[in-house]
Amino acid sequence: MKKDIAVIILAAGKSTRMKSEVPKVLHSICGRPMLGYVLDLVASLKSRHVVAVLGHKQELVRKILPKSVKIAIQKNLIGTADAVKAGLSALKGFKGTVLLLYGDNPLLKDKTLKKLIDYHLKNNVDATLLTAHLKKPAGYGRIMRDKCFNICGIVEEKDADEVQKDIKEINTGIMVFKKDKLEENLKYIRPNNLKKEYYLTDIVEILAKKGYLVDGIKVEDAQEALGINTRKELAQAGSLMQTRINDKFMQAGVTIMDPKSTFINFGTKIGSDTKIYPFTVIERGVKIGKRCSVGPFAHLRENVELKDDVTAGNFIEMVRAKIGSKTLVKHFSYIGDSTLGSNVNIGAGTVTANFDGIRKNNTIIKDNVNIGSDTIIVAPAKIGKFAVTGAGSVVTKNIPDKTVVAGVPARILRKSVFPAGR
């Protein structure tokens, strides 16, 4: 992308409408802070001048910013215009085009952004807005157009009269400016509104009145415009993002039997011909190989890796677990802090008791082991290859290779005479 574009991301606001102690931009969508999606978008522009404006609990927000992003602090959260002013203070010496993004706008796509910037540059516009048409525009700033259909202002919902509230074209908050026009006119903004804030949106009327060229393009898919201010909008964004994630996996050859009840976080990997049954939750960072079968009612948490041809079946919870190829964990099991080899069969109701009340301990199960139903493995424990546990065993010690154990606590019965498993 063009080198002379700077980006300012506004992310200083509180979480007032979320009613939350957590800064709004850190609220999670599909297992990731919403600001993360905006940062990805910005990365796609390859700009060398990216500024994030932080304020409320900035020490938490800055943790998720890449090093290349400059930070500007907005001292008093008195409105979006003031936030932009803070952002510009980190762009001294930069001349050219400034793109403004809101940190609570995670569904925007890079294609749309590029279209907006191209339009702005090609037509030599002073300020280009990304607008959207919404059937229910409540909550958003409305785009005002004059008789010639030129944009002449933005009125915020709170300050709008009934006629203005009826306008269906809204401000997405994404705008591109010639930097000098933005900078020199911010100072004319006054907090003459119900919230007594300095609204960035007022700059549109100021520029238009001065005869500068203000224009807008409409985003085709209005869902991209969704701004997250409330928990309800957070849930809507989550469901739209989930659809995108699930669609991507299905296109890549993963069967998802019921996408509506399948929750796969951002940043997971799933191989082709894997089948995901309904009511399954797969959290961030989980890796699943090819031809696996997961669910129904499976919960795969952080740091789970399934190699190829693994079954993690009904009512399974796994966390920090590596499962070798062709291993079956088919019914009601908890596998935590564990490494399982290949061709292992885990009987129904098996539990790796990983927590002793103080620390988490590891379980290692080698290849071709056959764990009987209802076995409890009290970690730390290592179960040697071709070992077998009887139903209801409570394993409290390491088990040598090719050994059959049973009982509470499990005792060695004999050598396993045939290779267990499959």
Ligand code: UD1
């Ligand atoms: C804003 C727009 C509205 C638009 C909507 C789109 C204004 C005045 N209104 O309203 O026209 O339709 O977004 O989603 O801009 N922020 C700061 N410092 C501040 C205040 C806000 O950094 O002092 C940041 C917030 O963290 C947020 C962004 O600016 O990321 C937008 O603020 P928000 O309060 O969500 O504005 P909206 O009411 O949604």
Ligand code: MG
């Ligand atoms: Mg908002």
